[in-house]
Amino acid sequence: MNKESISGLVLAGGRGTRMGHVDKGLQAFGGATMAAQVLARLAPQVGRAAINANRNLDAYAALGVPVWPDDTPDFAGPLAGLQAALRRCGSTYLLSAPCDSPFLPLDLAARLADGLEAAGADLAVAVTEEGGRRQVHPVFCLMKTSLEPVLSAYLDGGGRRMDGWYGQVEVAEVLFEDADAFRNINTVDELHRFDPARPPTLAEVAGCLSAYDPDALPVRDAQRIIRDFVTPVRAVEQVALRAALGRVLARDIVSPIDVPAHDNSAMDGYALRGADLLPDAPTRLVVIGTTYAGRAFDGAPRAGECVRIMTGGVMPAGCNSVVPQEFTSVEGDAIVLAPGVIRAGDNLRLAGEDLKAGSAALAQGRVLRAADLGLLASLGVAEVPVRRRLRVAFFSTGDELRSIGQPLDEGCVYDSNRYTIYGMLQRLGCELIDMGVVRDDPQALEQALREACESADAIITSGGVSVGAADYTRDIMARLGDVTFWKIGMRPGRPLAFGRIASNGRSAFLFGLPGNPVAVMVSFYFFARDALLRMMGADAPLARMKARSVAAIRKKPGRTEFQRGILSHGADGMPEVRVTGAQGSGILRSMSEANCMVVLQDEQGTVQAGDLVDVVLFDGLV
Ligand code: AMP
Numbered sequence: 001m002n003k004e005s006i007s008g009l010v011l012a013g014g015r016g017t018r019m020g021h022v023d024k025g026l027q028a029f030g031g032a033t034m035a036a037q038v039l040a041r042l043a044p045q046v047g048r049a050a051i052n053a054n055r056n057l058d059a060y061a062a063l064g065v066p067v068w069p070d071d072t073p074d075f076a077g078p079l080a081g082l083q084a085a086l087r088r089c090g091s092t093y094l095l096s097a098p099c100d101s102p103f104l105p106l107d108l109a110a111r112l113a114d115g116l117e118a119a120g121a122d123l124a125v126a127v128t129e130e131g132g133r134r135q136v137h138p139v140f141c142l143m144k145t146s147l148e149p150v151l152s153a154y155l156d157g158g159g160r161r162m163d164g165w166y167g168q169v170e171v172a173e174v175l176f177e178d179a180d181a182f183r184n185i186n187t188v189d190e191l192h193r194f195d196p197a198r199p200p201t202l203a204e205v206a207g208c209l210s211a212y213d214p215d216a217l218p219v220r221d222a223q224r225i226i227r228d229f230v231t232p233v234r235a236v237e238q239v240a241l242r243a244a245l246g247r248v249l250a251r252d253i254v255s256p257i258d259v260p261a262h263d264n265s266a267m268d269g270y271a272l273r274g275a276d277l278l279p280d281a282p283t284r285l286v287v288i289g290t291t292y293a294g295r296a297f298d299g300a301p302r303a304g305e306c307v308r309i310m311t312g313g314v315m316p317a318g319c320n321s322v323v324p325q326e327f328t329s330v331e332g333d334a335i336v337l338a339p340g341v342i343r344a345g346d347n348l349r350l351a352g353e354d355l356k357a358g359s360a361a362l363a364q365g366r367v368l369r370a371a372d373l374g375l376l377a378s379l380g381v382a383e384v385p386v387r388r389r390l391r392v393a394f395f396s397t398g399d400e401l402r403s404i405g406q407p408l409d410e411g412c413v414y415d416s417n418r419y420t421i422y423g424m425l426q427r428l429g430c431e432l433i434d435m436g437v438v439r440d441d442p443q444a445l446e447q448a449l450r451e452a453c454e455s456a457d458a459i460i461t462s463g464g465v466s467v468g469a470a471d472y473t474r475d476i477m478a479r480l481g482d483v484t485f486w487k488i489g490m491r492p493g494r495p496l497a498f499g500r501i502a503s504n505g506r507s508a509f510l511f512g513l514p515g516n517p518v519a520v521m522v523s524f525y526f527f528a529r530d531a532l533l534r535m536m537g538a539d540a541p542l543a544r545m546k547a548r549s550v551a552a553i554r555k556k557p558g559r560t561e562f563q564r565g566i567l568s569h570g571a572d573g574m575p576e577v578r579v580t581g582a583q584g585s586g587i588l589r590s591m592s593e594a595n596c597m598v599v600l601q602d603e604q605g606t607v608q609a610g611d612l613v614d615v616v617l618f619d620g621l622v
């Protein structure tokens with residue numbers, strides 16, 4: 001059967017009752033609509049395609065094919081759609097597929113056609129077998145257009161069942177092995193579950209690891225899951241050059257000009273023609289004028305002549321070298337330079353040496369620094385496309401917490417975490433939403449999480465995730481989204497909650513950090529920081545260095561330890577580090593004294609004095 005003799009029909013005329021009376025075919029799926037997905041699979045199999053729809057006809061027409069509503073009134077079901085198409089298609093055969101079957105077989109037409117021809121039938125219908133059960137799919141069928149009067153008579157008589165008229169026509173059943181291809185999406189839940197464009201769940205991301213145990217998760221695995229799970233904000237804004245400092249560049253910047261624009265002098269001296277330089281005797285050149293920065297020299301020196309030039313001055317025509325003035329002596333209107341003090345081409349900056357017009361000056365993802373502002377200015381760029389700022393909401397949890405300004409009741413502590421978190425977020429360039437202290441109370445926590453989620457891209461909490469405390473936190477977070485509680489193989493900071501929660505159609509990534517003040521900082525730096533930067537669209541991996549340990553450090557293999565360290569230089573000028581003594585996870589003072597973290601990797605055992613260890617500088621963290 002020639003495919004030109006077949007018209008394809010997407011059946012989208014239903015009421016969408018099971019999806020809450022939405023127009024099913026227009027539901028988002030796989031980055032398009034369901035009807036668009038079905039059309040994309042059906043159209044290549046047929047001569048021409050059309051859609052049967054009874055609502056939102058313009059939206060369907062936007063897919064670029066004819067839209068045919070039912071002739072039979074009152075949403076009479078798929079048969080009415082087939083009837084409308086049989087009357088209008090003008091081809092010998094009609095092939096139909098429902099708008100909620102985005103995985104339909106790409107050889108549906110060919111196989112039904114073979115079955116129809118082999119059986120000499122009027123209509124071929126797809127059949128699958130699942131678990132020994134035979135399932136007929138009457139909406140996936142190929143039929144002769146000449147059946148229209150039979151079908152119309154059945155409809156006119158009040159018949160509505162898809163297979164109710166099969167008794168009057170020759171039907172061939174064609175068996176398809178791939179039952180999944182006929183899966184249809186009936187509920188909102190299925191719409192999300194089967195959507196190929198939906199973001200992966202935490203379980204799916206974690207499933208990529210060879211071994212995954214949430215109760216004994218190595219640091220690097222947690223980092224990887226977090227990294228793979230978060231997604232960058234897309235929005236871009238144009239800001240004035242100065243306002244771009246510390247922001248994340250959203251697009252590559254291509255240089256519109258050569259920088260420098262002209263060949264110019266790297267020295268104060270005399271521009272000359274290299275061919276005039278004598279190899280064995282002093283060279284004497286007559287000074288014919290001066291070229292000033294910002295003005296091209298009018299005229300071209302001839303053999304034996306030179307031009308006085310300042311740094312940055314445009315090279316006069318024909319000159320290709322500059323002799324610094326300190327290598328010359330002035331004799332009347334001429335200069336003399338000794339042989340060999342310069343070679344031809346010396347002290348010359350070539351046009352385009354910094355950047356050629358059309359070449360990439362800065363790559364997107366860069367966090368813009370002072371030098372970058374200067375570079376952009378040198379290109380004449382006045383406004384810069386940057387990613388919008390990441391909005392981060394944060395709060396502390398705990399009944400024992402008092403905010404500064406309040407009296408410190410018996411057994412209470414001041415909330416310090418909110419200030420360290422503030423500082424760390426601020427230095428990352430986030431837009432902050434400080435939500436204060438939240439009591440250890442399920443309702444208060446749920447309320448705070450929902451509020452945070454509705455206004456921020458990411459949420460950072462501290463406290464309440466350790467064993468015991470976690471029970472109701474876990475329930476609430478699980479109810480609000482896809483959150484997992486880890487015990488990480490590290491010290492300090494074993495517990496961490498991570499995931500994505502949603503409220504009122506808005507979602508946010510959640511980092512539930514432990515409560516201890518040092519653990520908060522370590523977990524922020526080694527888990528949240530990288531994820532937040534990734535969400536900001538920034539490419540800024542942690543800079544690590546090696547330093548010699550001044551003293552032995554006791555360490556058990558099998559977990560990562562982050563020790564507060566002070567980095568300095570030894571007598572030989574090489575970097576060396578000592579840890580700050582007491583490493584208890586509540587001792588913020590030693591964090592404040594430290595200028596780096598010593599990172600002792602999982603495999604590492606006790607460090608001997610003089611061994612090299614990994615160090616991350618605090619200045620590099622922010
Ligand atoms: P949690 O993880 O909630 O059990 O807290 C562990 C420890 O950290 C407890 O000693 C808390 O008092 C302390 N802690 C929790 N949150 C804060 C905070 N915001 N500021 C200072 N200490 C805190």
Ligand code: MG
Nearest residue numbers: 397398463464
């Ligand atoms: Mg607590």
